[in-house]
Amino acid sequence: MRNKYFIIYQDMVEQLNKAKYVPNEYLPSEHELMEQFQTSRETVRKALHLLAQNGYIQKIRGKGSLVIDRSKFDFPVSGLVSFKELAENLDQTPTTTVHQCERMTPSDFVRDQLRLAYTDQVWEVVRTRSFDNSRIILDKDYLAEKYVPYLTKDIAQDSIYAYVEGELELTISFAKKEIVVEEPTKEDRSLLDLEGFHNIVVIKNYVYLEDASLFQYTESRHRPDKFRFVDFARRNQ
Amino acid sequence: MRNKYFIIYQDMVEQLNKAKYVPNEYLPSEHELMEQFQTSRETVRKALHLLAQNGYIQKIRGKGSLVIDRSKFDFPVSGLVSFKELAENLDQTPTTTVHQCERMTPSDFVRDQLRLAYTDQVWEVVRTRSFDNSRIILDKDYLAEKYVPYLTKDIAQDSIYAYVEGELELTISFAKKEIVVEEPTKEDRSLLDLEGFHNIVVIKNYVYLEDASLFQYTESRHRPDKFRFVDFARRNQ
């Protein structure tokens, strides 16, 4: 059994998706929801807070919780997103090719990025993502062996995240992304269909676990014409 | 007088900056903070929640609130950031040139982006940002006149955000960003020092007010070599 407020949140997301509540109208008041879910007001408020954070509603003091038209801004699955989730939001059917999946001694650069000790080993995974038979994205993943002792090409073919969170029961807590534009490397040129593009958009992703330890560094290298990043940010509180 | 929990939050941020609390150690327990600030536990927890959301701490059940080493990831002023704030985080001294600041009938594209009626007017502001005497960024802002009735070159020279939030007392609530890479337009070529770059990184920014109304659309067009976007994302809850 999950948290009560999370159940209420999920329930209301479902109602919103089923259009029981529609954009530009107000949700039932917190008092009404209290009665409806037979719970306290603070618990209702936690659920509403989640809805607000995820862009479903906007709370307006004195008025109520306004349902936002999420379809207006084709909503980002912002923040911590794996390729698999990302692909589900696209029309095209992407394919993944695993070029490498090896346990190894990290380069100085990677050891530095992952803040590892000299004896620590890492898994290096290199994959390309293709759309319409064009290799568009080159993903290079580095995972600290101390957190992920075992990995296979099959897992990399599917979803590393699903494996890490499902099988290994590690919980991802936060991530830092950095987006820059670089010149293509030799590897980019050999593994991607660059078609004369002079730049590569690089998303550097640092993924942290529940105890604030850094366990993964990923570079996602995109052909610029197919790159699109969407972000939804809410003011604090 | 502000909220009690916000005061506690600010107080603790200050303590963290003054290194009273240091990375990889734990904050005082919620019970201790309760006594220290003479308040209830839920209020302490709201303050800690803010700290967590802003990447200062990581709460670990059964153990405490771990102070995160923010210096490790040169911290983003993530999300809703105006150029002025951004510039403060850079070593270089940037200059702003206002090329245009006019009230006008919007193009179809802008009317569409801002979801305006046919009679609505907008303010169009065009500015370039220079670093080391190179014009690196082209900012094109469109503000609905119904929210911002008045604007001048002087305001645009300084900070539109400061004016909107300070003078007009409008509160910005959330924003959606979209980052793509485009071919330079004629305007890009004439107003920026492109130095042979073939691409422009475009940040499309949709800014919403407290009542979830869209009041500003901005395109921030960056020379790719100087572009860098940082994002910090926390899992929900």
Place this chain on the structure above:
DNA sequence: TAGTGGTCTAGACCACTAA
């Protein structure tokens, strides 16, 4: 077992909106 954070409650008072 003691101490930590996570959830939940029932109630209070306040600030804002709208009629």
Place this chain on the structure above:
DNA sequence: TAGTGGTCTAGACCACTAC
């Protein structure tokens, strides 16, 4: 004025960590 959301309280019980 009635109804809304925002803040704050004092207490309860639970789940987890460390000893």
